[in-house]
Amino acid sequence: MDDKKRKRRRPEPSSDDETRLPFKNRLKPDSIILESLHDLLRTHSASSSNSKTLTLTELSLASTCREVTDLSLPSVQSAIESQILKIAHSILSGHGFSFDVPSRSAANQLYVAELDRIVLKDKTSLRPYANISTVRKSTITTRILQLIHQLCSKNIHVTKRDLFYTDVKLFQDQTQSDSVLDDVSCMLGCTRSSLNVIAAEKGVVVGRLIFSDNGDMIDCTKMGMGGKAIPPNIDRVGDMQSDALFILLVEKDAAYIRLAEDRFYNRFPCIIVTAKGQPDVATRLFLRKMKMELKLPVLALVDSDPYGLKILSVYGCGSKNMSYDSANLTTPDIKWLGIRPSDLDKYKIPEQCRLPMTEQDIKTGKDLLEEDFVKKNPGWVEELTLMVKTKQKAEIQALSTFGFQYLSEVYLPLKLQQRDWL
Amino acid sequence: MDDKKRKRRRPEPSSDDETRLPFKNRLKPDSIILESLHDLLRTHSASSSNSKTLTLTELSLASTCREVTDLSLPSVQSAIESQILKIAHSILSGHGFSFDVPSRSAANQLYVAELDRIVLKDKTSLRPYANISTVRKSTITTRILQLIHQLCSKNIHVTKRDLFYTDVKLFQDQTQSDSVLDDVSCMLGCTRSSLNVIAAEKGVVVGRLIFSDNGDMIDCTKMGMGGKAIPPNIDRVGDMQSDALFILLVEKDAAYIRLAEDRFYNRFPCIIVTAKGQPDVATRLFLRKMKMELKLPVLALVDSDPYGLKILSVYGCGSKNMSYDSANLTTPDIKWLGIRPSDLDKYKIPEQCRLPMTEQDIKTGKDLLEEDFVKKNPGWVEELTLMVKTKQKAEIQALSTFGFQYLSEVYLPLKLQQRDWL
Numbered sequence: 001m002d003d004k005k006r007k008r009r010r011p012e013p014s015s016d017d018e019t020r021l022p023f024k025n026r027l028k029p030d031s032i033i034l035e036s037l038h039d040l041l042r043t044h045s046a047s048s049s050n051s052k053t054l055t056l057t058e059l060s061l062a063s064t065c066r067e068v069t070d071l072s073l074p075s076v077q078s079a080i081e082s083q084i085l086k087i088a089h090s091i092l093s094g095h096g097f098s099f100d101v102p103s104r105s106a107a108n109q110l111y112v113a114e115l116d117r118i119v120l121k122d123k124t125s126l127r128p129y130a131n132i133s134t135v136r137k138s139t140i141t142t143r144i145l146q147l148i149h150q151l152c153s154k155n156i157h158v159t160k161r162d163l164f165y166t167d168v169k170l171f172q173d174q175t176q177s178d179s180v181l182d183d184v185s186c187m188l189g190c191t192r193s194s195l196n197v198i199a200a201e202k203g204v205v206v207g208r209l210i211f212s213d214n215g216d217m218i219d220c221t222k223m224g225m226g227g228k229a230i231p232p233n234i235d236r237v238g239d240m241q242s243d244a245l246f247i248l249l250v251e252k253d254a255a256y257i258r259l260a261e262d263r264f265y266n267r268f269p270c271i272i273v274t275a276k277g278q279p280d281v282a283t284r285l286f287l288r289k290m291k292m293e294l295k296l297p298v299l300a301l302v303d304s305d306p307y308g309l310k311i312l313s314v315y316g317c318g319s320k321n322m323s324y325d326s327a328n329l330t331t332p333d334i335k336w337l338g339i340r341p342s343d344l345d346k347y348k349i350p351e352q353c354r355l356p357m358t359e360q361d362i363k364t365g366k367d368l369l370e371e372d373f374v375k376k377n378p379g380w381v382e383e384l385t386l387m388v389k390t391k392q393k394a395e396i397q398a399l400s401t402f403g404f405q406y407l408s409e410v411y412l413p414l415k416l417q418q419r420d421w422l
Numbered sequence: 423m424d425d426k427k428r429k430r431r432r433p434e435p436s437s438d439d440e441t442r443l444p445f446k447n448r449l450k451p452d453s454i455i456l457e458s459l460h461d462l463l464r465t466h467s468a469s470s471s472n473s474k475t476l477t478l479t480e481l482s483l484a485s486t487c488r489e490v491t492d493l494s495l496p497s498v499q500s501a502i503e504s505q506i507l508k509i510a511h512s513i514l515s516g517h518g519f520s521f522d523v524p525s526r527s528a529a530n531q532l533y534v535a536e537l538d539r540i541v542l543k544d545k546t547s548l549r550p551y552a553n554i555s556t557v558r559k560s561t562i563t564t565r566i567l568q569l570i571h572q573l574c575s576k577n578i579h580v581t582k583r584d585l586f587y588t589d590v591k592l593f594q595d596q597t598q599s600d601s602v603l604d605d606v607s608c609m610l611g612c613t614r615s616s617l618n619v620i621a622a623e624k625g626v627v628v629g630r631l632i633f634s635d636n637g638d639m640i641d642c643t644k645m646g647m648g649g650k651a652i653p654p655n656i657d658r659v660g661d662m663q664s665d666a667l668f669i670l671l672v673e674k675d676a677a678y679i680r681l682a683e684d685r686f687y688n689r690f691p692c693i694i695v696t697a698k699g700q701p702d703v704a705t706r707l708f709l710r711k712m713k714m715e716l717k718l719p720v721l722a723l724v725d726s727d728p729y730g731l732k733i734l735s736v737y738g739c740g741s742k743n744m745s746y747d748s749a750n751l752t753t754p755d756i757k758w759l760g761i762r763p764s765d766l767d768k769y770k771i772p773e774q775c776r777l778p779m780t781e782q783d784i785k786t787g788k789d790l791l792e793e794d795f796v797k798k799n800p801g802w803v804e805e806l807t808l809m810v811k812t813k814q815k816a817e818i819q820a821l822s823t824f825g826f827q828y829l830s831e832v833y834l835p836l837k838l839q840q841r842d843w844l
Contacts, residue, residue, distance in 0.1 A: 151826070154826075154827075156683060156684075156826060156827065157647075157679070157683055158680070158822070158826045159675075159676040159679060159819075161676045161817075161819045162676060162680070162819055162822040162826055163822075164819075165775060165817070165819045165820055165821075165822040165823055166822050166823060166825075166826070167823075168772075168774040168775045168820075168823070169772070169774035198679070201626075201648055201675070201679070204623075204651045212646070213645065213646025213647060213648055214646035214647045214683075215646070216643075216644040216645060216646045217644070218644075218645070218646065221638075222638040222639070222640075223635065223638060223640070223650070223651075224634070224635025224636035224637070224638045224640065224653055224658065225579075225635060225636045225653050225654065225655055225658060226623055226635055226650065226651040226652055226653035226654065227651050228645070228648065228650065228651065229626045229645075229648040229649050229650065229651045230648055231646055231647050231648035232647065232648065232679055233647060233683075236646065236647060237646075253581075253623070254581040254583045254584060257579070257581060257620070257623070257654055258580070258584070261578060261579055261636075261655075262578075350590075350591070352590040352591040353587060353590045395583075395587070397581075397583045397584055397586075397587045398587055398590075399587075400580070400584040400585075400587040400588050401587055401588060401589075401590070403588075404573070404576075404578060404580045404584055404588070405576075405578065
C-alpha cells in the first residue's frame with residue numbers, strides 16, 4: 001500500500017518545466033529583448049521619415065477619388081453656408097433645389113495598394129427636392145445641415161442618437177439620419193469628427209502615454225488596472241508624449257486586463273490599447289493619432305480566426321462604409337504579431353483549446369483571401385491559407401492553458417525577442 | 423414682394439422661449455438648487471447614520487439564509503484547504519467523496535423587504551463523485567477549487583474566460599466553469615471578487631471623485647470627456663474622497679457623454695457613473711462602494727421603459743443569479759429621478775419622440791408590477807402602472823428634441839430644484 005502510494009505521487013512539475021510552459025527556456029534576458037525593440041523603433045522611425053505619406057494627387061487619383069479632411073468649426077460653417085447659397089442661386093436662376101451627393105455604394109469604392117487603404121471614387125448622384133423619390137432625402141439633408149450648423153455655433157458634441165431625436169418626425173428611424181450624416185460629411189469634404197457628431201466610446205488605453213483630454217493631462221501609467229477610457233471626441237485630444245517603443249493593439253478585453261494587471265508596459269515600454277472587440281471610430285482615430293504623432297510601430301494581438309484578421313484590416317485599411325474618411329481613420333503598417341494560425345502548432349496549443357471553424361468562418365476566411373489588403377502581404381496569405389486548410393481557430397485566451405500569465409510572461413516576450421510579426 | 427418677404431421672415435425664437443424649451447423659465451438660480459441638494463445630503467447622512475444596516479441575524483434569518491462576505495486571499499486558501507481536508511476525512515472514514523453545494527435555483531431565492539434585496543435560502547444539494555449524474559460536476563468543482571487556490575497564491579486576477587481555457591477538455595464549455603465558479607463562491611462563503619475572478623470592465627466614472635486604482639491616485643474631475651474606466655477588480659480600489667452632493671447613475675452612454683462634456687458635475691457637485699446599459703458586476707460593486715464610503719444619495723437617470731426600471735432594480739436589489747452575494751452587489755435606496763412615465767406629458771415630450779411599447783415590453787412591465795421591490799414603493803407602482811396603461815416608452819435621448827443640452831441645462835436642474843425623485 002505504501003509502495004503503491006509512492007508510485008502514484010508525482011512531483012509537482014516546476015514552473016520552468018518545458019512541457020508545462022513551452023519555450024519558456026528559450027527566453028533571453030529582458031535587456032536583449034529590449035535591444036531588439038529599440039532596433040524595431042529605429043528602423044520604423046527611419047522608414048517613416050523617409051517615406052512620406054502619398055497623397056491622392058501624387059498618385060494622379062485626385063480627380064477620380066474623393067477624400068475628406070479635418071475642418072475647423074468655422075470652416076464647416078462656411079462650407080454649409082456655401083452649399084445653401086449655391087442652392088439659393090440655383091433656385092433663383094430657375095434650376096431648382098437639388099443636392100449633388102457623393103455615392104457611397106460598393107461600386108464606388110477602390111482599394112489603392114500604394115496607400116494600402118480603401119478610398120471613395122468620385123461618382124455623385126443628384127438629390128432633387130422636386131422629385132417624389134428624393135424629396136424626403138433632400139429634406140433630411142437640409143435639416144441635418146441646419147443641425148450641424150447649430151452644433152458648430154455652440155461648439156458641443158452630440159451622439160448620432162441625439163441627432164436622430166432632434167427630429168424624429170422627419171427622420172423616422174435612426175438609420176436614415178445616420179446615413180445622411182455620412183452623405184453630409186462627403187458633401188462638405190470634412191470628417192465626421194469635424195461635424196461634432198461622435199459615436200459612443202468603447203476603447204481603453206493604458207501604458208506609457210501622456211495626453212490631454214479636453215484640457216486635462218492624463219498619465220496612462222497611472223490609470224491602475226482599469227485604464228483610461230478613450231475619449232469620444234478626438235478633436236479635444238492632444239499633447240501626446242511617450243517613451244514607449246511600440247503600441248500593442250489588443251482585440252479583446254480579457255487579454256488587455258491580463259497585460260494591464262501585470263503592468264506589461266513597464267517591463268517592455270509600450271502603450272496598450274483595445275476597442276474590446278469591433279473597432280469603433282473613436283479607438284481608430286485614437287490609434288492613428290498615436291501612431292502618427294509618436295511615430296511608433298503598431299503590433300496587433302488578435303484571435304486566430306477570420307474575424308481577428310478582419311478587425312486588424314479595419315484598423316489598417318478601413319471599412320467600406322466610411323471609406324470617404326479612410327485617410328483619417330486608418331493606421332498604416334500594422335504588424336500581425338499573434339495569435340497566428342501557425343502559432344497553434346508552434347506553441348503546442350492543445351487540441352482541446354482549439355475550436356473547429358464553422359462553415360461561415362471558413363467562408364469569411366476564403367473571402368478575406370480575395371481581399372487586396374491581404375493579398376499584398378504574402379505572410380498573411382500563408383497564415384490565412386493555413387487557417388482555412390486546418391479549419392481550426394483559437395482565441396488569445398487559449399494560451400491560458402499554460403497558466404494565466406503565459407501570455408504576458410512567455411508568449412509575448414518570446415514573440416518580441418524573435419521579432420516574430422508579419 | 424418686399425412685403426411678402428417681411429411677413430415670412432420670423433424672428434429666431436430666443437432660447438428662453440417657453441414653447442421651445444418647456445419650463446426653462448421655472449428654473450431658479452443655481453444657488454437655490456444647490457441649497458436643496460445640501461438639504462438632501464444632510465437628510466441622507468442623518469438617515470444613513472441612524473439606520474444601521476440590518477443583518478440576517480437581526481432578522482432571525484441567519485439560520486435559513488446564506489450570505490457570502492469578502493475574504494482575504496489567505497482566508498480563501500484556508501477555506502479551500504478545509505473543504506479538501508473534510509473530503510479527505512470523509513473518504514478515509516468510508517463515507518466517500520462528495521461536495522455539499524448551496525442551491526441557486528429560483529425556488530431557493532427570497533426577497534427580504536427589510537433588507538430590500540434578494541437573498542439565497544439555505545437549501546443545499548449533495549454532489550457525490552461516485553454517481554454517474556454528478557461525477558463530472560464534482561470533478562469540475564475540485565478543479566476550480568484547485569485553480570482558485572493557485573490564483574490566491576499568485577495574487578493575480580483572471581477573467582472567467584481565462585479560467586475556462588485552463589482546462590477546456592474538462593469544462594467543455596464556459597457555462598459549465600462559470601456556473602461552478604458561482605457554486606464555489608457560495609460553498610466557501612466568499613464573494614466572487616475574493617476568488618480573484620473578474621468580469622470584463624464596462625463602466626466609466628467622471629466627476630467629483632478621487633480614488634486609488636491599483637495604487638494609482640485617480641482624480642475623476644481631470645478625466646476629460648472620456649472619464650475613467652471602472653476597474654474590474656474592486657479589491658484594489660480604495661481611498662475614496664469626494665465633495666459631491668450626490669451620485670448620478672446614468673443608464674446610457676449618450677447621456678453620460680452629454681453630462682461629461684458639459685461638466686455638469688462642476689455646476690452641481692456630483693459623481694456621474696454609467697455601465698453603458700446592463701449593469702455589470704464591476705460597476706455594481708463600484709457604485710455600492712461609493713455610496714457606502716462617501717454616504718451619498720444615488721439618483722438614477724434611466725430610459726422610461728420597463729428595462730430602465732429593471733436596470734435600476736439590479737443596481738438596487740440584485741439579480742437572482744448572484745443573490746448569494748446581494749449584500750455586496752446592491753446599492754440600497756436608489757432614487758428614480760427620471761425619465762419617468764409621468765415626465766412624458768409633464769415635459770411635453772412630443773408624440774413622435776415617444777415609442778409604442780411592444781407586447782413583450784408590456785408583459786415585462788406587468789411582471790415588474792408583481793415584483794416585491796416595485797410594490798414596496800407606491801410611487802414606482804403608480805409610474806409603472808401609467809406606463810403600462812399609456813403603452814408608451816421614451817429614451818433619455820428623447821429630450822434632445824428641445825435641443826441637445828436640454829438634459830443638462832433644463833431637465834436635470836429642474837428635477838433637482840423640485841426634488842422630483844421617487
